[in-house]
Amino acid sequence: MVAVENIAEYLLAEIKTQDMVRVPASEAEYLDMASGFPGKLEYHNGEIVAMSLASALHESVVSALNYLLFAFYRNKNFTVTGSNAGLQIPQPDGSYYQPDLMVTQGAWQFKPGSTAIITNPYLLVEVLSKGTQKYDKEDKLPLYKDVPSLQYLVYAAQDRPYLTVYERTDRPDVWLNTDYKTLDSVAQLGDLQLPLREIYHKASFAQ
Secondary structure: OOHHHHHHHHHHHHHHOEEEEEEEEEHHHHHHHOOOOEEEEEEOEEEEEEOOOOOOHHHHHHHHHHHHHHHHHHHEEEEEEOOOOOEEEEOOOOEEOOEEEEEEEOOOOEEOOOOOOOOOEEEEEEEOOOHHHHHHHOOOHHHHHOOOOOOOOEEEEEOOEEEEEEHHHHHOOOOEEEEEOOOEEEEOOOEEEEEEEOOOOOOOOOO
8 A cells, every 4th residue: 555645645736636536545544644634535435535625605605504503403402513523434444524514413423432533413414516516426425325313414506506405204215305496495404494595695696
């Protein structure tokens, strides 16, 4: 295997010109790099996946969703965390991700030996980017659905008013999928409401 410091140097050089870079590596190499890497770093299917800086609009959408989630859950037995917290998926190859937002119910449950990698998400949010949306929706979605504690998954576009909400039913392997496509739409996740006009209030198309 390539030395961890050499993998890190390669990834940092490549993401200057690419939205996403994949490098074959072991789970141990990923864990050695993850805490010190100056950017978003995931581990999927035996590869380290590094992503470039997000756009300002992407971060604006994340911030609006974070505000709505925090306001709703702040006095409930839930906690909202951002993408600096990690998520471990129960897969043999040790899959690790950094969703844009994560809500947990009750106490955090961590990967043994970690205080940063959570294993019991209740709700996940991914704000899609052009260069990573295929990875987010095709590679990660089936794995997210395998997490027993997960009840809701939200994908949000950043270039138009568009939210997709996946909601787990009382049959664990059956999910409802609802799309919200206009600024006047209000996404419903149980009692939680996410008005698209508030999520996209800083976007040029919402002015």
